[in-house]
Amino acid sequence: MAEIKSSRIEISDGALIPDKGEHSLFSAWRLAFFGAIAVLVLLPVLFPDPYLDIIKFIPDGILKTFEVTVLSIIFALIIGLFTGLGRISRITFINRLATIYVEVVRGIPLLVQLFYIYYALGKMVQLPRLTSAVVAMSFCYGAYLGEIFRAGLQAIPKGQMEAALALGLSRSQAIRKIILPQTFKVIMPPVGNEFIALLKDSSLVSILAVSDLLRRGREFASTSFRYFETYTVIALVYLVITLFLSKLVALMEERMQHHER
Amino acid sequence: MNDKPIIRIKNAVKTFGTVQALRGVDLEIKHGEVVLIIGPSGSGKSTLLRSVNRLETLTKGEIWVDEDSVTNKDSDIRKIREEVGMVFQSFNLFSHLNVLENITMAPLTVKNVSKQEAAETARKLLKRVGLADKETAYPSQLSGGQQQRVAIARSLAMNPRVMLFDEPTSALDPEMIKEVLDVMLDLAKEGMTMMVVSHEMGFARAAADRVIFMDEGLIVEEGTPGDIFSNPQEPRTKRFLEHIL
Numbered sequence: 001m002a003e004i005k006s007s008r009i010e011i012s013d014g015a016l017i018p019d020k021g022e023h024s025l026f027s028a029w030r031l032a033f034f035g036a037i038a039v040l041v042l043l044p045v046l047f048p049d050p051y052l053d054i055i056k057f058i059p060d061g062i063l064k065t066f067e068v069t070v071l072s073i074i075f076a077l078i079i080g081l082f083t084g085l086g087r088i089s090r091i092t093f094i095n096r097l098a099t100i101y102v103e104v105v106r107g108i109p110l111l112v113q114l115f116y117i118y119y120a121l122g123k124m125v126q127l128p129r130l131t132s133a134v135v136a137m138s139f140c141y142g143a144y145l146g147e148i149f150r151a152g153l154q155a156i157p158k159g160q161m162e163a164a165l166a167l168g169l170s171r172s173q174a175i176r177k178i179i180l181p182q183t184f185k186v187i188m189p190p191v192g193n194e195f196i197a198l199l200k201d202s203s204l205v206s207i208l209a210v211s212d213l214l215r216r217g218r219e220f221a222s223t224s225f226r227y228f229e230t231y232t233v234i235a236l237v238y239l240v241i242t243l244f245l246s247k248l249v250a251l252m253e254e255r256m257q258h259h260e261r
Numbered sequence: 262m263n264d265k266p267i268i269r270i271k272n273a274v275k276t277f278g279t280v281q282a283l284r285g286v287d288l289e290i291k292h293g294e295v296v297l298i299i300g301p302s303g304s305g306k307s308t309l310l311r312s313v314n315r316l317e318t319l320t321k322g323e324i325w326v327d328e329d330s331v332t333n334k335d336s337d338i339r340k341i342r343e344e345v346g347m348v349f350q351s352f353n354l355f356s357h358l359n360v361l362e363n364i365t366m367a368p369l370t371v372k373n374v375s376k377q378e379a380a381e382t383a384r385k386l387l388k389r390v391g392l393a394d395k396e397t398a399y400p401s402q403l404s405g406g407q408q409q410r411v412a413i414a415r416s417l418a419m420n421p422r423v424m425l426f427d428e429p430t431s432a433l434d435p436e437m438i439k440e441v442l443d444v445m446l447d448l449a450k451e452g453m454t455m456m457v458v459s460h461e462m463g464f465a466r467a468a469a470d471r472v473i474f475m476d477e478g479l480i481v482e483e484g485t486p487g488d489i490f491s492n493p494q495e496p497r498t499k500r501f502l503e504h505i506l
Contacts, residue, residue, distance in 0.1 A: 159353035163412075166314055167367035167419060168343035177370060181357045 033243040036236045043233070050226045054217075054233045061216030062237065068130070068212060069199045072137035076198070077191070079142025084149020085175070098146065105143035111204050113140050118208050133205035141198050145191065152187035153179060189256065192249035196242050203238070213237060267292045267327055267423060267454050268313060274321035275308050275478075282308040284478035285322070290423075295455045297465045297486070300475035301501055306458045309475070310425050313456065314338075314345045326423065343371060346416030350428040352408040354400040354415070360387065361396040364415045371419070379418070386414035390444050406437025410444055417448075424448065426457040460505055462490060474498045 044051040086098025105113070117139070118132040127135065156179050164174035206215035217234040221227045266289040275283040282305045290296050298306045311317040312324060315331050315338050324331040329341050355363050364383035368374045374382075387393050390410040400408055409429060416424060426445065430438045442464045449455055449468035457469070465472055465486045472489040474482045474497075482495045490506075493499045 157351075157353070159349055159351050160355060162316055163347075163349060163353035163355070164367075166316065166342055166345075166347040167415070168339045168371045169367060170339060173370055177366065178355050178357075182355075185357065 029243065029247060033240065033247070036239045036243070040233070040236050040240065050224060050229050051233065053224075054220055054226070054230055057220045058213060058216045058233070058237065061211060061213035062241075064210065064216075065199065065202055065212040065214075068133055068137065068202045068205055068210065069195070071134045072141060072202070073195050073198055075134065075138035076141035076145050076194075079138060080145025080149050083142060083146025084153055087146060087150040088153055102143045102146055105140055110136070110140050110201055111207070114204055114208060129205075129208045129210050133202075133208055133210050137198060137202065137205070140201075141194060144194055148187050148190045148194065149183065151190075152183040155186050156182050185256070189249055189253040192245070192252060196245045196249070199245070200238065200242060264291055266290060268456065269325045270309070270313075270322070271324070272322040273309060273312060273319050273324065275305070275312065275317060276320045281478050283312070283319070283322075286475075286478070286480055288473070288480065290454060290456060293452045293454055294470050295449045295453075295468050296457065297461075297469040297472045298456070298458045298475060299460055299465075299472060299489075299501070299505075300481075301504075303477075304475040305478040306475045307427055310427050310456060310458050313423075313425055314342050314347055316347075339371070343419050344422045346419060346421035346424040348409070348412050348416055348424065348426045348429045350431050352400070352405070352412045352432070354408050354412055356400050358399075359396070360392065360398050360400070360403070360411050363400070363411060364418045367415070368418050382418055383414070386417050387411075389417075389447075390414045391440070404437060405433045406440045409433065409437075409441045413441075413444055413448075423454045423456065426455065426459060428458050430459060430461060462486075462506070465490070474501065476501070 040055075044055050083098045083101060086094045087102070089095045089098070108116075114133065114136045117136045118127070118129065121127075122132070160178050160182065161171075161174055164178045165171070169177065202212060203214040206212050206218065209215065211219070214234060217230050221230040224230070268288070268290040270286055270288040273283045273286040273288075274281070282303075284305075286305070286309055288309075298309065300306045308317055312319050313326070313331065319332055322332065326341050326345060330336050331338065331341055355366065358366060361380060361383050364386060365376070365379035368379045368382065369376065384393065384396065387396055390413060392407060392410055392414070395403065395407065395411070400411070403411065413424075413429075429445070430441050433441065438461070442461060445455070445457070445464065446468050455468075457464070459465075469486050471483060472486050473480055474489060474493075474495070476497050482489065482493060482498045489498065490502065493502055
């Protein structure tokens with residue numbers, strides 16, 4: 001039998017992935033997830049003032065957070081795809097360009113990038129706040145996803161490309177029909193993790209007064225002066241969302257391993 | 262077999278860094294001829310084979326398939342590759358496609374055939390390699406021998422005029438080698454021009470018109486299977502055969 005290389009790639013950037021072996025009733029994930037939900041339910045029941053008001057105040061923010069996250073991940077995936085392809089390109093110019101982009105973005109904190117796009121570049125083109133936020137997040141995460149795409153593309157055995165070329169396909173046909181579909185499969189879990197990381201980082205956009213989850217909390221707290229209560233709820237809501245998503249990623253990964261030979 | 266060569270290799274030289282994989286190989290293969298290339302690892306036999314469809318680019322020298330130059334940078338290599346099938350040691354089936362899709366992918370992408378026509382051809386080929394019941398299976402669900410037979414069918418779907426085999430049975434468990442060789446034998450009998458890198462003596466005796474022994478990037482000796490295996494002239498050939506027999 002030929003030795004079949006595992007096409008899994010290891011990139012840990014986003015949330016902690018629950019241990020797949022951990023199936024006990026009191027796994028860390030369950031304790032944290034259901035604990036957080038229980039607290040979120042109990043607090044407004046026991047102390048309707050102010051917790052019920054807080055809970056009523058933030059759903060718009062949750063939606064906005066998801067809006068920023070989903071829009072950003074979509075654009076980041078597109079940027080990431082081309083960056084990843086650029087990183088493995090044989091054309092020196094394209095290769096360098098992609099590499100420089102990755103290096104530059106990874107070397108600048110996201111918060112600084114946000115400021116730069118909204119305030120510094122705003123001197124030339126003033127984009128709306130939400131657009132600025134999505135542009136900055138996509139630009140930043142495009143580089144991270146580019147590296148995931150690169151790793152994914154390189155994880156596909158060389159023989160796949162050779163077989164496609166030998167059959168008469170062009171290089172771009174081979175990439176589209178043979179390499180990319182396999183790459184997408186391999187990178188799903190790491191992309192899921194990036195999605196979670198992006199969702200958490202999206203709280204930074206509140207600095208541009210985009211009314212995301214954190215911003216809504218801030219608005220509530222600054223009028224009611226209930227800082228402790230408000231930020232407790234905000235933290236718990238983030239926690240429940242990310243724990244839920246990281247479970248999804250873990251399940252996805254588990255299923256992938258089942259499909260592997 | 263007619264006497265006109267379909268593959269012509271002239272003074273093929275290939276260097277990888279400081280390593281000389283090919284050091285000036287001349288070879289002609291006629292229509293319908295089955296040529297087996299043997300030699301120790303590192304002798305350049307795979308490099309030579311892979312140069313024929315330009316998976317390797319020669320450092321020097323020329324190769325033609327019929328009238329088309331493989332080595333000329335301006336020639337349409339994809340057109341040539343359509344005519345030259347290749348089977349790999351590690352099968353290289355497309356793991357995200359099922360058996361039928363593996364076979365129809367290239368005809369659908371490269372040639373203007375209808376889906377129906379491609380599927381029909383694929384089913385015929387699957388029957389021919391004895392895997393008619395496997396069309397919806399994925400490569401990971403097949404044994405090595407089955408995968409290699411699908412790989413052969415996939416190549417044949419492009420209706421090539423030449424088939425290159427790069428150690429097609431080296432990655433197989435012993436009990437699966439025969440099923441692959443049988444398919445290759447049938448192909449040879451039907452008159453396919455074949456260039457095979459392999460040490461399968463049984464196949465050589467049954468199907469090969471010529472055996473070529475390569476060492477250190479050169480053709481050392483060539484002849485009929487009988488000549489080479491029973492009566493080798495060169496000491497290097499003798500030594501090599503003692504090792505593998």
